[in-house]
Amino acid sequence: AKxxxxxxxxxxxxPTCVQQxxxxxxxxxxxxxxxxxxxxxxLAFCTDVEDVISMSLTAVTSLLxxxxxxPKQIGRLEVGSETVIDKSKSIKTFxxxxxxxxxxxxIEGVDSTNACYGGTAALFNCxxxxxxxxxxxxxxxxxxxxxxxxxxxxxxxxxGAAAVALLIGPDxxxxxxxxxxxxxxxxxxDFYKPNLASEYPVxxxxxxxxxxxxxxxxxxxxxxxxxxxxxxxxxxxxxADYFVFHSPYNKLVQKSFARLIFNDALRxxxxxxxxxxxxxxxxxxxxGDESYSNRDLEKLSQQIAKPLYDAKxxxxxxxxxxxxxxxxxxxxxxxxxxxxxxHSTLAGNRxxxxxxxxxxxxxxxxxxxxxxxxxxxxxxxxTVLDVDKxxxxxxxxxxxxxxxTMKLMEHRYGANDFVTSKDISLLSxxxxxxxxxxxxxxRFYDKK
Ligand code: ACO
Numbered sequence: 545a546k547x548x549x550x551x552x553x554x555x556x557x558x559p560t561c562v563q564q565x566x567x568x569x570x571x572x573x574x575x576x577x578x579x580x581x582x583x584x585x586x587l588a589f590c591t592d593v594e595d596v597i598s599m600s601l602t603a604v605t606s607l608l609x610x611x612x613x614x615p616k617q618i619g620r621l622e623v624g625s626e627t628v629i630d631k632s633k634s635i636k637t638f639x640x641x642x643x644x645x646x647x648x649x650x651i652e653g654v655d656s657t658n659a660c661y662g663g664t665a666a667l668f669n670c671x672x673x674x675x676x677x678x679x680x681x682x683x684x685x686x687x688x689x690x691x692x693x694x695x696x697x698x699x700x701x702x703x704g705a706a707a708v709a710l711l712i713g714p715d716x717x718x719x720x721x722x723x724x725x726x727x728x729x730x731x732x733x734d735f736y737k738p739n740l741a742s743e744y745p746v747x748x749x750x751x752x753x754x755x756x757x758x759x760x761x762x763x764x765x766x767x768x769x770x771x772x773x774x775x776x777x778x779x780x781x782x783x784a785d786y787f788v789f790h791s792p793y794n795k796l797v798q799k800s801f802a803r804l805i806f807n808d809a810l811r812x813x814x815x816x817x818x819x820x821x822x823x824x825x826x827x828x829x830x831x832g833d834e835s836y837s838n839r840d841l842e843k844l845s846q847q848i849a850k851p852l853y854d855a856k857x858x859x860x861x862x863x864x865x866x867x868x869x870x871x872x873x874x875x876x877x878x879x880x881x882x883x884x885x886x887h888s889t890l891a892g893n894r895x896x897x898x899x900x901x902x903x904x905x906x907x908x909x910x911x912x913x914x915x916x917x918x919x920x921x922x923x924x925x926x927t928v929l930d931v932d933k934x935x936x937x938x939x940x941x942x943x944x945x946x947x948x949t950m951k952l953m954e955h956r957y958g959a960n961d962f963v964t965s966k967d968i969s970l971l972s973x974x975x976x977x978x979x980x981x982x983x984x985x986x987r988f989y990d991k992k
Pocket of ligand 1: 574575576577578580581582660698699700701702735747748749750752753756791792793795796902
């Protein structure tokens with residue numbers, strides 16, 4: 545199979561959200577801390593009728609319908625998620641309800657889990673399958689689904705929720721440049737979920753930021769090395785049109801791109817002019833640890849990176865800023881944002897993706913766009929995504945109501961023997977929702 549990659553994309557996020565500005569006032573933090581300090585606009589969350597299973601049922605059904613895909617044409621289904629609903633039964637098996645109904649039970653794949661990286665692992669599995677000898681000619685389907693919720697405190701405003709579905713196959717308008725990949729995997733306790741009775745992670749916020757940037761540096765070095773070996777020339781940020789980052793919150797994305805600029809300056813790459821190289825060169829003697837915490841370097845590199853950030857990164861930031869951290873779905877929601885914003889000019893462009901999952905696992909990889917053919921064209925993907933409409937039809941909750949919902953969800957996590965409010969007034973037609981969890985912890989869903 546040639547040009548294996550992403551043929552189609554669909555995203556679903558809950559219609560319930562809270563404005564970051566309202567949260568700032570409610571939490572009593574200084575004005576601008578969440579909106580400028582973290583760079584976030586709004587946060588989406590699940591109420592008691594939605595969860596990672598209902599969101600993924602909605603995203604998958606919608607993708608199959610809108611692109612006219614017969615469920616029998618799916619040969620592999622992989623889910624990435626770090627939201628644990630069951631320690632044994634995969635989310636994939638819940639999604640099988642869609643395919644069983646259509647008479648297709650011959651579908652490989654289960655769930656992949658490692659913090660926000662599971663979706664990327666699922667994606668690689670599907671792409672590798674289509675590129676392999678075991679491929680049977682059918683499509684792969686990847687689902688990234690997460691509800692990111694934090695205990696009260698500084699991490700809470702970095703929550704979010706969404707499910708992204710990606711159809712995988714040959715002759716894709718978004719093709720993998722599979723040879724260009726750099727990974728960084730290590731052991732760290734930056735963010736983890738050891739308390740199985742709680743949905744909330746244990747998080748060392750500062751450490752997680754450093755781990756993220758360290759993994760970024762390392763992946764970029766590996767990526768550049770492989771590119772240079774295969775292409776016989778140096779890679780720099782000039783060689784990609786867009787950079788898409790896993791987005792826990794936008795400020796970290798700004799810092800990440802500035803970090804690539806710093807890397808390019810130290811590598812004497814052509815993307816950086818001489819004056820900027822000289823200024824950034826002054827920081828070349830810092831040790832790794834020092835360079836991650838040096839304020840002057842951070843400020844200077846962000847300043848130098850600004851025009852390139854506006855061109856190559858800003859178009860990827862819409863959904864992560866509006867929806868929040870979607871864990872496994874964050875990177876692919878950022879990716880969907882660039883399709884939404886730039887679909888008519890993307891053909892021929894290269895996009896570099898950076899996936900990070902705490903604990904930690906990270907990979908930088910590369911994709912190449914072409915126009916594609918209907919229904920798998922960039923224009924049609926943008927039409928199906930319908931980002932503006934999905935954002936506009938949301939319903940804003942007050943911070944008080946958001947906190948109340950979080951409390952209810954804390955009680956419901958891991959619980960049995962309850963029926964939900966079944967209040968589906970805010971859901972759009974076609975959305976799946978949770979109706980009941982019975983005494984044997986079996987979950988039941990319905991479709992609006
Ligand atoms: N106006 C403008 N900026 C402000 C204001 C204000 N009024 N107040 C604070 N800020 C800035 C700060 O200067 C800081 O900016 P900087 O990062 O450039 O230094 C930023 O806002 C955040 O303020 P802090 O005091 O550093 O924030 P805090 O420690 O309270 O929490 C954190 C931030 C650590 C990101 C927290 O939200 C968290 O733990 N989040 C979850 C972990 C996470 O997302 N990690 C990322 C990678 S791992 C993953 O994907 C889960």
